[in-house]
Every structure is written in structure tokens, then in C-alpha cells.
Amino acid sequence: xxxxxxxxxxxxxxxxxxxxxxxxxxxxxxxxxxxxxxxxxxxxxxxxxxxxxxxxxxxxxxxxxxxxxxxxxxxxxxxxxxxxxxxxxxxxxxxxxxxxxxxxxxxxxxxxxxxxxxxxxxxxxxxxxxxxxxxxxxxxxxxxxxxxxxxxxxxxxxxxxxxxxxxxxxxxxxxxxxxxxxxxxxxxxxxxxxxxxxxxxxxxxxxxxxxxxxxxxxxxxxxxxxxxxxxxxxxxxxxxxxxxxxxxxxxxxxxxxxxxxxxxxxxxxxxxxxxxxxxxxxxxxxxxxxxxxxxxxxxxxxxxxxxxxxxxxxxxxxxxxxxxxx
Numbered sequence: 001x002x003x004x005x006x007x008x009x010x011x012x013x014x015x016x017x018x019x020x021x022x023x024x025x026x027x028x029x030x031x032x033x034x035x036x037x038x039x040x041x042x043x044x045x046x047x048x049x050x051x052x053x054x055x056x057x058x059x060x061x062x063x064x065x066x067x068x069x070x071x072x073x074x075x076x077x078x079x080x081x082x083x084x085x086x087x088x089x090x091x092x093x094x095x096x097x098x099x100x101x102x103x104x105x106x107x108x109x110x111x112x113x114x115x116x117x118x119x120x121x122x123x124x125x126x127x128x129x130x131x132x133x134x135x136x137x138x139x140x141x142x143x144x145x146x147x148x149x150x151x152x153x154x155x156x157x158x159x160x161x162x163x164x165x166x167x168x169x170x171x172x173x174x175x176x177x178x179x180x181x182x183x184x185x186x187x188x189x190x191x192x193x194x195x196x197x198x199x200x201x202x203x204x205x206x207x208x209x210x211x212x213x214x215x216x217x218x219x220x221x222x223x224x225x226x227x228x229x230x231x232x233x234x235x236x237x238x239x240x241x242x243x244x245x246x247x248x249x250x251x252x253x254x255x256x257x258x259x260x261x262x263x264x265x266x267x268x269x270x271x272x273x274x275x276x277x278x279x280x281x282x283x284x285x286x287x288x289x290x291x292x293x294x295x296x297x298x299x300x301x302x303x304x305x306x307x308x309x310x311x312x313x314x315x316x317x318x319x320x321x322x323x324x325x326x
Contacts, residue, residue, distance in 0.1 A: 201267065
């Protein structure tokens with residue numbers, strides 16, 4: 001999977017902003033990225049402080065760009081641009097104060113073309129990464145919400161990799177039918193970026209009408225709307241998880257479905273089910289989990305777990321930059 005993304009980036013090298021440029025995990029990942037020459041880190045922070053910490057912990061970040069909000073020559077232009085983007089919701093003074101923070105400053109670097117993508121959250125909360133993205137980068141045309149998916153990977157019995165996509169496990173707490181449609185279409189698009197042929201299952205405690213209730217109706221209706229919006233995609237719903245992944249169960253419960261028993265892209269009814277589901281796969285199914293990958297924004301912006309390690313930063317940087325349009 002990563003070979004596919006790295007080869008893409010070698011053909012189109014990118015710049016990625018790290019909003020926490022002094023964090024040792026960021027510096028370790030940056031040093032590794034620089035050795036690959038396909039992705040240039042842009043570190044937010046005081047250059048002397050960033051370089052001092054990198055030297056102390058033994059990482060070579062020569063070649064990285066280090067930009068300090070306190071001494072940024074283009075700050076006046078950046079403030080004016082942000083004031084215009086916020087359309088009366090923030091004064092110049094408020095924008096200037098916000099831009100002293102790495103999350104807002106880094107997001108504006110992407111907006112103004114100094115970098116192609118952003119990865120934050122090593123010390124910021126998810127909300128503090130997503131909020132500037134919503135206010136500045138905003139959703140792309142046709143998208144009404146920001147959603148997320150996780151990509152899960154493990155070796156298969158044949159020696160290949162088994163790759164799954166799961167959404168939304170991190171952002172939307174209780175999505176509506178229409179929001180589930182958008183989540184499904186965005187998650188299928190993300191799956192394709194990772195070389196997958198998405199087979200989308202709208203998950204429920206019911207399979208094709210075997211159960212009753214509002215939650216069942218929601219998933220069935222969301223599938224119907226999604227299928228109407230993108231009839232070329234392989235989708236099915238509503239499905240229980242066993243019917244989605246087991247050919248034997250699918251043969252019994254929904255023998256006429258081309259997706260049941262073979263699904264690899266899963267749409268959960270709410271964040272409770274999604275968060276629990278991907279973590280069961282990660283902890284008990286021995287999958288590596290990458291994400292949350294944010295979907296629906298005008299530029300690739302992604303969030304790290306505050307408990308992440310340098311390897312996760314490195315992997316998420318490649319994934320985030322790999323989401324850039326060619």
C-alpha cells in the first residue's frame with residue numbers, strides 16, 4: 001500500500017505542514033521523510049528551537065522548511081486573507097492572535113499555497129485540528145460535511161495484504177441518512193486511492209429486512225440513496241457484519257447480492273459502532289489502523305492521535321500527501 005503512495009509522490013513531490021515542529025516524534029518522522037526525497041516537511045516553530053531539539057535527539061532535518069509564526073514575513077497578507085475567509089466572524093486582531101498558534105498558521109500555509117497538505121494532532125486535539133480546516137480550507141464543492149475513515153491493513157494468507165476501509169469512526173456522532181450517503185461515497189473514493197476496488201456494506205443489526213426499527217430504516221434508506229447517486233459503485237444494505245464478510249452467511253441470508261460476503265468498505269450507523277468496530281479489528285484482528293483520514297475538505301488535512309509514535313507520523317504523512325490531487 002505504501003509503495004503505491006510513495007511511487008505516486010515520487011512522480012509528484014509534495015510539501016506537508018507539521019503544526020507541532022518541536023515534537024520529537026515529528027522530527028524523527030521528518031528526518032525519515034527527508035531521506036526519501038519525495039516529501040518535504042514544513043515545520044511550524046522557532047527555527048533555532050526546532051534545530052536545537054533535532055540535534056539533541058540526533059535527527060538530521062537538513063532540507064526541511066522551518067517557519068515561525070512570530071517572524072513570518074507574509075503575516076500581514078495572511079491576516080488579511082484570513083479576515084476575508086472568515087467574512088466578518090473574526091477581526092484582524094483576532095485573526096492575528098489565532099495565527100500565532102501552529103494549527104491556524106499551518107492551515108493558512110496550505111490555504112495560501114506554501115504547502116500541499118497538513119498533519120497535526122500530536123499535541124492538539126482532533127477538534128483543534130478540524131476547526132481551522134473547516135473555517136479556512138472548508139468543504140469541497142458537493143460536500144456538506146467533513147467525515148473520516150480508517151484504512152486497516154494486515155497480511156493475508158496468500159502473502160498479499162488485506163485492506164479494509166471503515167467510515168465514519170471519528171467525526172460524525174450520529175449521521176443522518178443523507179450524511180451517511182456522503183460518508184459512503186467519500187469512503188469509497190478514499191478506498192480507491194489506496195488501490196482498493198470498494199465493495200460497500202451499509203452495516204446494521206439487520207440483513208435485508210430481517211430486523212425492524214428506525215436504525216434499520218436509516219441504513220436501508222441511506223443505501224438506496226447512495227445507490228441512486230452512484231449506481232456504478234458496488235454497494236449493499238442493510239447488512240449485518242457476518243453477512244457482509246462471510247460468503248457462507250451471505251449465501252443463506254442474501255444469496256442474490258454481489259457485495260454480501262465480499263465487502264471491504266464498511267459504513268457504520270454512528271460513531272459508537274464505528275469506533276468500536278475498527279478498534280476490534282485493530283486489537284483482536286491484528287490489523288494496522290491508519291487514520292482518521294479526513295474526507296470532504298478542499299485540501300488534505302489529517303489528524304494524529306496524541307498517543308502516536310514516530311512510525312505512525314511517518315505513515316500518516318505519506319497517506320495525507322498521497323491524497324493530493326495529481
